[in-house]
Amino acid sequence: MTIVPPGAAAPAPADHGVGPLLRAWREQRRVSQLELALRADSSARHISFIETGRSRPSEEMVLRLAEHLDVPVRERNALLLAAGYAPRYPETPLDDPALDALRAGMERLIQGYEPYPALVVDAMYNVHAANRGILTLLDGIPEHLLTPPLNAMRLTLHPEGLAPRIRNLREWRGHLLAQMDRQIALRRSEPLRRLYEEVAAYPVPEETRAAEPAEPVPYFALPMQIEHEGRVLSFISSISTFNTPMDVTVAELAIETLLPADPSTVKYLQSLMP
Structure with a gap:
């Protein structure tokens, strides 16, 4: 993630x-x-x-x-x-009826990406929605990591999570930690800092190695290369946020999509569709 x-x-x-x-x-x-x-x-x-x-x-x-x-x-x-003024921006709970249309729209959006993985996270990387593409990658993850609130960073970097399956873990881990650090600098969030310190302390398997694709692929961005049922799948991450949000909750939501980075990943994911 x-x-x-x-x-x-x-x-x-x-x-x-x-x-x-x-x-x-x-x-x-x-x-x-x-x-x-x-x-x-x-x-x-x-x-x-x-x-x-x-x-x-x-x-x-x-x-x-x-x-x-x-x-x-x-x-x-x-x-x-x-400054002595009333807050301007409300913080509406995501399950509030006022955000029904927003939740429905996000669900339709991430389902529309299937079979490619997509999920919705908040500022603490807690997962609020995920499509079947994400669930496919989580096969075999221990139950204690899947207990709500699901956290994307813990799932990805925990030694019992996706970390052992990520072939280029050291590079991908560095990318994720740098991403979190930029968010800490932007938001000055102590809870996010504590999450950073937790996941940064997870051990990194020594045997982690980069994948060697059958055909060289000119990646245009750092991919996440992850093993799944004997195959190596490659994904490029893309993150979308809401423009001009007027609510704290909405401002802190992000939609992350994992787009296939090579033809073999596209072909495999499409084979999973009914």
Whole structure:
């Protein structure tokens, strides 16, 4: 499946007012006060006053700065609260009737990818939906790893999960850990950091080796090469998120698809279809 070491996330400022929080995000993004001011149609002096607490930003200014700093939706609510305003973005449970259409749409989408594997995960890589292509790859996985909440990172990297079947585990593991680390830096999430530390500590089998396909394949991206019933299947991961989300839950959902990386994988997966 398909995120600099985990310490790359900016430390939380001692003062949790909106000024220090905005400064921490600006420094995390490596943006100067002048550059941020130009982006937000403001002045470096005003940005400085906001960060030092000499000026209280309007609700509109908080949201504008958060937008130009690419602050995740959940953390935008935290900025608003720190500035004395009400949160702007709701966090609707995924099983809420208000999201019925969303859930149905995601289910139709991942089913439409069959026989290719596809799944829906949240910001912690917990699996909320998966199609039959994913279930095919999970044949023989111990029950304790399949107990909800199912976690894609644990399933992939655990020594009793998919890890022993992945022929290029060291390369794929490095890709996944880097992906998680980028997410930690983006979201400054302690739960995600703990998950990173857990899966990074899983042992890597010494006998892990790269697959040797019968015919050389010019891969355009790093594939996951996984054994399944005596065959080596190759997949390229693609991740999609929702554009302009207005809800924290929706903002943190991602749809991952595993696309066949070679003709033999296509042929085999299609043979599984009724």
